[in-house]
Amino acid sequence: MTITEPAPFTTEPLSDDRLHQLVSALRPVLDDDQILLAKTDRYNRARVPAPFPVHRWSERVPDVVVMPRTTEQVAAVVRIANDLRIPVVPRDGGTGLTDGAVPMRRGIVVDVKKMNQIHELDLVNRTVTVGTGISMLKLNERLAQHGLFYPDDPASYPCSLVGGRIGTSGWSLIGSRYGHTRDLVLSFDHVLPTGEVLHVGDGIGGKISKSSSGYQLKHLFMGHQGTLGIATKATLKLFPKPEAELSPFWAFDNYENAHACTGALARAGVATFAGAVLFDEHKVAYLRRDDEAYIPQPADVRALVCSVMYGYEDEVRAGGKRLFRIAKEHGARYLGDEISEGDWAARHDRYATPLHGRTKDGQVIPMSWHCEDAAVNFSNVPAVSRAWHKILADLRRKTDVFDDWGMFAYTSAATGVDYLTEIDVGIWEQRLDDAAWAAWVQAKREIAAVALAHGGSMSACHGSCREGEVDLLPQELGKGFDVMLDVKRALDPNNIMNPGKYLLDRAYGRDTTDEGR
Amino acid sequence: MRDVDQEQDPGPAATAPYRFADQHTPPAAQRVSEVARTTFEHVYEVDPRLMEVHVLQQVFPNWDTLRIMRSRQDHLEWMHHHFAEKVVTGSELLAEVERESAPTPPPL
Numbered sequence: 001m002t003i004t005e006p007a008p009f010t011t012e013p014l015s016d017d018r019l020h021q022l023v024s025a026l027r028p029v030l031d032d033d034q035i036l037l038a039k040t041d042r043y044n045r046a047r048v049p050a051p052f053p054v055h056r057w058s059e060r061v062p063d064v065v066v067m068p069r070t071t072e073q074v075a076a077v078v079r080i081a082n083d084l085r086i087p088v089v090p091r092d093g094g095t096g097l098t099d100g101a102v103p104m105r106r107g108i109v110v111d112v113k114k115m116n117q118i119h120e121l122d123l124v125n126r127t128v129t130v131g132t133g134i135s136m137l138k139l140n141e142r143l144a145q146h147g148l149f150y151p152d153d154p155a156s157y158p159c160s161l162v163g164g165r166i167g168t169s170g171w172s173l174i175g176s177r178y179g180h181t182r183d184l185v186l187s188f189d190h191v192l193p194t195g196e197v198l199h200v201g202d203g204i205g206g207k208i209s210k211s212s213s214g215y216q217l218k219h220l221f222m223g224h225q226g227t228l229g230i231a232t233k234a235t236l237k238l239f240p241k242p243e244a245e246l247s248p249f250w251a252f253d254n255y256e257n258a259h260a261c262t263g264a265l266a267r268a269g270v271a272t273f274a275g276a277v278l279f280d281e282h283k284v285a286y287l288r289r290d291d292e293a294y295i296p297q298p299a300d301v302r303a304l305v306c307s308v309m310y311g312y313e314d315e316v317r318a319g320g321k322r323l324f325r326i327a328k329e330h331g332a333r334y335l336g337d338e339i340s341e342g343d344w345a346a347r348h349d350r351y352a353t354p355l356h357g358r359t360k361d362g363q364v365i366p367m368s369w370h371c372e373d374a375a376v377n378f379s380n381v382p383a384v385s386r387a388w389h390k391i392l393a394d395l396r397r398k399t400d401v402f403d404d405w406g407m408f409a410y411t412s413a414a415t416g417v418d419y420l421t422e423i424d425v426g427i428w429e430q431r432l433d434d435a436a437w438a439a440w441v442q443a444k445r446e447i448a449a450v451a452l453a454h455g456g457s458m459s460a461c462h463g464s465c466r467e468g469e470v471d472l473l474p475q476e477l478g479k480g481f482d483v484m485l486d487v488k489r490a491l492d493p494n495n496i497m498n499p500g501k502y503l504l505d506r507a508y509g510r511d512t513t514d515e516g517r
Numbered sequence: 518m519r520d521v522d523q524e525q526d527p528g529p530a531a532t533a534p535y536r537f538a539d540q541h542t543p544p545a546a547q548r549v550s551e552v553a554r555t556t557f558e559h560v561y562e563v564d565p566r567l568m569e570v571h572v573l574q575q576v577f578p579n580w581d582t583l584r585i586m587r588s589r590q591d592h593l594e595w596m597h598h599h600f601a602e603k604v605v606t607g608s609e610l611l612a613e614v615e616r617e618s619a620p621t622p623p624p625l
Contacts, residue, residue, distance in 0.1 A: 140599065149600075245601035246610070288550070292561040295553045316605050324607070324614045340607050345593040348600070356563075356572065362552070364563055365571045 008087055008495040009510060013106055014063045022064060022086055022108070029076040034114070036065040045109045049351065050097045050466065051368045051427040053437050060102050062089065062109040069114045071189050071197060071232040078230065079195030081108055081496050088193075089498045090230040092132065092164030095156040095351060097371065098463035100167060100225035104500035110230055112163050118142060119233065126238045127186060127207045132163025132231045149241040151178035151310075154461075155350035166231040169223030171461030173347060176266070176414045177274035177310055178239060182222050188234035190221050193492035198229075207235055220487070225463050226498040228491055242310035246320045247344035250332035251301040255281055255382070258303035261330035262409070263378050265307050266416025268326055270319040272311035276411045277347075279304035280385055283406025283424070290356070293339045305332065308344055357403035357426035360396070367403060367426035372444060372469075374451035375460035376421040381409045387450040388423045395443050401428045401436045402443075412460055420460035423447065444468025452476055465502040473503060525558040528583045540578040560586050 014022065026035050036042070046061045063086075068074045081088040087107030094101045103109050115131035118139070122128070123146060130139060137158045139150055153173045154160055160170075166188060170181040178184065186209055187201025200221050203211025221228060252258040262278040279287070281302050287294035288301075307323050309316045327334075334340075350369075357367035376384050385407050392404040403426035409419040427440070448458040448469035458464040458476055465473075474481040485507040488495075495508050505512040526544045546554040552564050560582055568574040577585075597604050 137599070144599075153600075242601040244603050244605050245597065246605040246607065248607040248610075289552055290563070292559065295550050295561055310601060313603065313605065317610065320605060320607070320610045321614050324610050325618075328614065328618075334607060334611050337606050337608050341597065341604055342593050345596040348596055349592075358567070359571070362567050363570045364568045 008085065008105060008499040008508075009505065009512065011059060011105055013061075014086070018084075018086075019063055022080070022084060025080045025084065026064070026066065026077065029073060029080070030066055030068065034067045034069070034073075036067065041065050042109075045091055045094070045101075045111060046103065048094055048096060048099060048102055049369075050099060051370050051429050051432060053432045053434065054429055055433075060104060061106065062103040063106050065109045065111055067111045067114045071191065074110060074112075074115075074191045074230055074232050075195045075197050077108065077110060078191050078193065078497075082194055082494055085494055085496060087496055087499050090163070090167060090226040092161035092167065093135065093156065093159050094164075095154075095160040096164060096168055096225075096462065097373075098168075098225065098459070098466045100463060100465065100498070100501070101164070107496075112161065112230070112232070115163075115232060116161075121146065122207065123148075125207050127235050128238055129233065129235045130162055132166065132188070132234055133161055135159060135161050136165075143238065144241055147241050148238045150184065150236055151239055152181055152184050153348060155347065157348040159351055162234055162236070163231045166222050166234060167224065167226050168461070168463055169219070171412065171420055173410065174274035174308065174310060176276075176411045177272065180412075182219060184237050185218075185222070186235045186237055187218070188221075188231045191230045191232060193229055193494075193497035201235070205235075209237065223463065225465050225501055227488065227501050227504055229497060242312075244313040244316040245308070245310055245344075246316050247306060247308040247340050248320070248324065248327070249304060249306040249335040249340040249343060250327045251297070251335050252303040252305065252330075252332060253300045255303040257331050258305050259382055261327055261332055262305050262411075263416055264326050264330060265305070265323055266378070266411045266414070268322060269414075270309070270322055272309040272315050272319045273323070273414060274308045274310050276305060276307040276416075278381070278409040278419075279306075280407045280409075282389055282404055283408060286404075286406045286424075289358070293343055297335075301333075304335070306340070306344065355426065357405070357428065359400040365400070365428050366430070368429050369405070369424060370427050371422045371424045371462075372447045373420055373422040373459050373461050374448070374456050375412065375418050376409070376451060376454060376456040377418050378416055380454040380456065381419055381421055384421055384450055384454050384456065385409075388447055391443050391446045391450070392423065392425065395439060398439060399431075399436055401431045402426065402440070403428075418456075418460070421451075421456075441468040445471055448472050470501075470503055525555060528557040528560075528579060531580075531583070531587070535580070540580055541576070543579055543582070557583060557586070 042061050045065050087105040089103040089109050091101040091109050091111045112133040115133040117131045120129040136152050154170050165181040172180050187205035190198045199205045200217050202208050203213035262276050265276045355369050356364050395402045405424035405426050407423045409421045412418045445468040451458050458469050488504045489507040543556040546556050548554050553561050565574050
């Protein structure tokens, strides 16, 4: 790759002349404090939580960061980018695990955090319309004053933003009760790659939750990882703030019983059931090593299950007793109130957890957390778990850079049909050299292949556009991948919107799959 | 290290007077597993023998150790209240389930 490449394909910074041209074009649209050029401002927007070799961070630094306040300003910035053929990358909380917010071809990062207003609260129809730069935590603080609640609950709950949840089509911990982001977002304003503004929802959009009018476009503009534009203002469905929460954790002396119990809890049809989580033997071993709640647990605790319920207290008590009976039938041992309540409360905020791993001889090393996810049917969770741990074991035999931190399987839906299955991996980033990175990318590819081989999807939550798994996207989608390319080319004729993701360069006759490897 | 069964020190209250020497003298550690130990009640540490090569163990004054531990409890309580008005206690439901499933004594 050289600087003679057309802008959307080069990874080189803009030349001084091009940068001057861009900034001059932005000045009439944005105030000075909305155009950030300082190295710190730009490097801070290159960071995401997914581990990446430190010596390569400088490859992903944007040329300019802008912080618009309105949809009109976003549209104007995108029009300028499209006219000048400069890449533009939306960034919300920057908490994603598949590099959606990473400016792989540099250009302009549009940071939406100044668009964090609550535009309208409709108490009668139970909706709120917000700027997409607001976090769910801050939104819910305001909604609580009215006894209301927006139940989109990722593990990054305090720091991820509504717009990022739309761009990822995120998964929620309590989605089995309330639905996931795609179910909770009714409609939104969306800036297309040409700078035109689209309002998208079911039919007319607005506050309509179900329409059969026309194509169902809302899902197309969710989960695209910023490759089809930027959501700026969204109308969300609201619920009463729950009166009561129950989150029992149970211990098992074997994985098989824990797995069976998880399925039985999910299939029970309890209306207040918001989710169940299965912890496998590797996860329990990891927690017993380093988590204060689990260090004292006896050796016969080999798997765990937690379930969570939200609703009115009388409903939660009745449903909770039913779940306790089911757990008892499967040989569960209740872990006690302190662990049950404390561990569940901590699940809303996993990004704040300081982490460390171990070398093979047990010495503590600083590690970053990463997790690979997939959507897997209940019956296939054990086989996928075994295969994934084998991949991690092979990796760890080669190097101490990687540590297997075990697996969770979370219900995705009230009926228990499929599970967000994730393997947590500690990565020693200071030692993540090119060889270790290549081994990790290969492991990611193998992890994704296992999910597909078992009839699953490569991702239930994060997206699948990072190196490794993205190679298998055409395999997963089949003819659907060709449709993706057609849609991309139709909506983004100049490939300026978040280029380099999801193999979409192929829509423009370029195969850059191995770029940067 | 002491035996694990001994009572542990919950630590001075947050309002206790500050004494430098006291602050830098944690209670004797108790081993709780092959790789972990406790100093104050509910305060767990990695066994220092496992933090000698790549990451060295830091010395915290007692007030800071206890502040971190108590802040975490505050955070968890805040999070419960943020998501629901109250928490239903599992042990209470379990007791009801056990009571209801116990065999009914024969009539006298």
